Amino acid sequence: MFGFGIMIARLFSAVRGAWHEPAFRGTALSLLLVWIGATAFYAGQEDWGVLDSFYFAVCTGLTIGYGDLAPITDAGKVFTVVYALLAVGLFAALVAQLASAFINTQSARVRRYRAGRDRHRGGAGPEEPEG
Numbered sequence: 001m002f003g004f005g006i007m008i009a010r011l012f013s014a015v016r017g018a019w020h021e022p023a024f025r026g027t028a029l030s031l032l033l034v035w036i037g038a039t040a041f042y043a044g045q046e047d048w049g050v051l052d053s054f055y056f057a058v059c060t061g062l063t064i065g066y067g068d069l070a071p072i073t074d075a076g077k078v079f080t081v082v083y084a085l086l087a088v089g090l091f092a093a094l095v096a097q098l099a100s101a102f103i104n105t106q107s108a109r110v111r112r113y114r115a116g117r118d119r120h121r122g123g124a125g126p127e128e129p130e131g
Contacts, residue, residue, distance in 0.1 A: 010102065018101030027097060031090040035061070038083050045076050061087030 018024040035057050042053035048069070056069045060080060071077050 010105070014098055014102035014105050017105045018098055021097065021101070024094070024097045024101065027090060027094045031061075031087070031094060034083070034086055034090060038079075038087070041079055041083075042071070042076065045073055045079070046071055057083070057087070060084050061091055063088060 019028075035054065038057035038060075039050060039053040042048050042056055043050050046053070048056070052069060059066060059069075060083065063084075071080050
């Protein structure tokens with residue numbers, strides 16, 4: 001359980017770091033707008049409740065596909081094809097940007113640790129290979 005807590009803390013740290021990047025904010029807000037639009041479309045077109053519509057939009061965007069909900073109208077089917085292409089691409093871009101921010105956050109943490117360690121030792125330590 002402790003390890004899970006550390007993982008969640010690092011994830012939030014990466015999100016905080018990524019949020020400073022305009023590309024991450026743009027991708028996250030685009031995904032949110034696509035979710036809201038898909039939820040509204042499915043609620044109106046397929047006559048589903050808002051929760052079912054949002055659930056279907058997220059499951060489709062993540063390519064989960066439980067099969068418990070499916071559009072039955074032709075317009076719903078066409079919309080789902082276009083929505084799936086957009087949502088999967090946005091999810092992939094968001095995950096890639098978040099992974100980059102996570103790596104940058106961890107690299108900065110290691111650099112701060114090494115700088116503090118070297119100061120504590122009274123100077124630069126032995127040469128360490130970059131990597």
